[in-house]
Amino acid sequence: MQGSVMTTFSLRPRQCNGSCLLASAASQRPCISWRRRQQKHTLQRQQMQQRSVATVHHDNLEVDDRLSKNPCNFQPSIWGDFFLRYSDPAASSKQQIWMAERADKMKEAVAKMIASSVAWDLHPRLQLIDALERLCLVHLFEDDINAALAQIKTANVTGCDLHTVALWFYLLRKHGYRVSPDIFVRFKDQDGSFFANNPVELLSLYNAAHLGTHGETILDEAIVFTRTHLETIFPSLEGSLAHEVKCALEIPLPRRVRIYESKYYISTYEKEATVHESVLQLAKLNSNIMQLHHQQELELITRWWKDLEIESKLPFARDRVVECYFWILGVYFEPCYSRGRIILTMVISIATIFDDMFDSYGTVEECELLTNCIERWDRKLADDLPECMKHALGKILDSYETMDNELAQEEKYRMPYLKNFTIDLVRGYNAEVKMREEGYIPRTVNEHLQVSLRTGACHLLACASFVGMDEIATKDSFDWVSTMPKIVKALCIILRLLDDLQTYEREQLHPHVASTIKSYMKEHNVSIEIARKKIEELKEETWKYFNGEWLNPDNAVPSSLLERIFNLTRTMEFIYNLDDNFTNCQNLRDTIHLLFVEPFPIS
Template identity: 60%
Template structure:
């Protein structure tokens, strides 16, 4: 078997500007109506600050292009995804074609493996499905896994150990099957302690119990018991199970993002006694192919972002592009969801860009005008806005037109929801805009200061 390197990219830490304002009331307190109270007390001063000459306004508008009021740091990525290439284009494409062909062959073999597992023990069958899901291969075998889970749901689990029952419960609850938590009652002692003999049983029960719903007391007890037991055993454990337990105690498995766990689990699975070589090879090849696609998607998004930043000349936080893309990748990682990832990355980035305009670059009058334009959805940006904001407005309209062009006729109704989403967000921005501006001008950044000013 050939070995395949897995290339990964990690987002490096950066020092962001840190300025926050507590606008929400504490429990039991009523949030004061800040703009009205403040303007009644200091209306004259506020009006005087707004009476500036046209020359000063123009100077400030021009100066905004040279300022970085939010202290946005330089992108740790730069133009990496614009120029990234794994070897020469020809050899890269040739290798990718071979990988895709090999994946197709392995998919057929693993599909047979899932079918044959019906003759294996319940634990072996459960382990195979669990491993495919941890390796992010389950989307390749949705039909086969659905058939297997239907049969597993009807299986008699009497006489099985805690690890098997917990894994059975975990997989069925994860896929929406109604299974009762009473299956764990037989593992309780008279004093209410679970009869878990090994760390593996404790970990399986701990993860399964996090699929509990409100009022399932036995699962609440399981979480409390297994967490305490795992924490006490952790210092004395060695091997890959130690890392699994550490990760689970930090974030339980049902709450983790599968695609970000897959690479780590590939290494864990490689050392597993139940490892299947075909499954391992498929996992590595498929992971590399998905990464190549993710890099292409990021190239598309980066070109859009670079064009916006160059022409608007406003210093937006560029790392948000990658952050928003990783967010969407966590929502759905499957290759067939490529269009959705790119569209939502655009939408979320547009929201953050215009948020910066409202918070940092626009005056109150400009932001009110900008909001009116968004609500009207006029293709022509208002001429009263500074050039940088006009470009952002045109880019917003252009981006939504690109999204509309990507949708087939039967899906174009979704654009109405996207427009309403943007309109609602910026209507709220301009509602709270006066409050934020006043707070900034007076260096007020705590709830107590706000309460003193509004009494």
């Protein structure tokens, strides 16, 4: 076995199965294309910087004036070059090999446990699957768990308690089985209340009901009932149950991002001794091994960002590449999705740059010119742009070439789809600039969404999430996502409404395109308080449409691709939970440090 176990990986996609835990153990680190080109371009970048600085300071005082301002008061990321320098001091090659070998043994033990669970009662079987999901181990046992769920689907739950029935319903719907909510009828009395004997049953029903679709009245009633009771009893709860209730009231469990919470659950299960020791040990080893993969990718993506040099050209642009990577980790965290994760991080970072240029920097004329350059995908048309925008455009187009270079010949058909979505996003940004300058407030929320559901960039991210995947992403998949299917449209609307709910007050401090809240106030002649409440209700209604499409039996798209879209939607709930955590990135500091810097001690 050559080289370090976890310091070797390829951007080529691999099958994400049980063996992906150790997929890079026996190979040496390849040269990644943008790393190969870095030294070649160093002198060229320095010369370009010197020329552009001279141009800014001597030839265009208006641009220099804008460069010195920070109209949105963006705070810098705390991470800077941290992941260019950081390496886990405990992760020697010998230690990594030991972890990999130990993880293989633990994996065999857990696989035997899953196989033997066929003889268990229903509740412990469900608890095992739920624990494997919360510990981010499902990808190691995908076939075993799918087989177990297919058996569990036919289980007779008529004699089970509410906690077991709710967990059964939650797990099956989460995996795409459209089981009937009528199983909850026997837990409901004539007054509309539910027979829930304890906080655990209330919490289980509350979480399960959030996988409801339109027309499932009993689930709507369950949400109202359980939320009211959970809010009432919450002050009296303690420990992990109090934590679970608090998190669920903020974001229900089906909408939460597994990887962001996995280390909490490892620590909690260890403290409370609620899972088998083999499962716990595998979870710790898997977490540490994945952390090393993610550190390598963060080094790569940070080098790419530095090569982009946007921070020196547009000082008010959000330097959020680590936060972008963290965001995309919620879409796919498994080591086998390395290429997809890096490409999607590049795309969301580029979307952020465009957003800041259109929203906070460019004039109407400059934004129109930049849009023309992107529509024609031609940097030669950018001569009349300010030097910093011209420079940014060139680097962005270079980055798309980098992505194209990482695709095999038979995958290159994917790039035109990605470019078309990028063009559509930029056109949307340009339309919003014109609306902002005219002071135009769309008359209805629907009219607003004709533009703004695109400017959240979620349709672009949905497409981009397929680009780096393996052969499961076919041309038919890209044709499908290009039609703005209902599940992607629901994703876009959920993001737009979440964004507007959390950024409305901040955006009133400087000229900004009107939000959906403003449009609702105009459409219905109501106060901001009522408008905010109605926008929140519209978001919940959109989640029902989303769930309906997730459970749609006619979906021809592979579930592994639909899962990317579901995960994107989950990340939106997290990023915009209680605040705009992307802009106010200090809110993410502790979670990022926990995921990417702190390993579990392994004995």
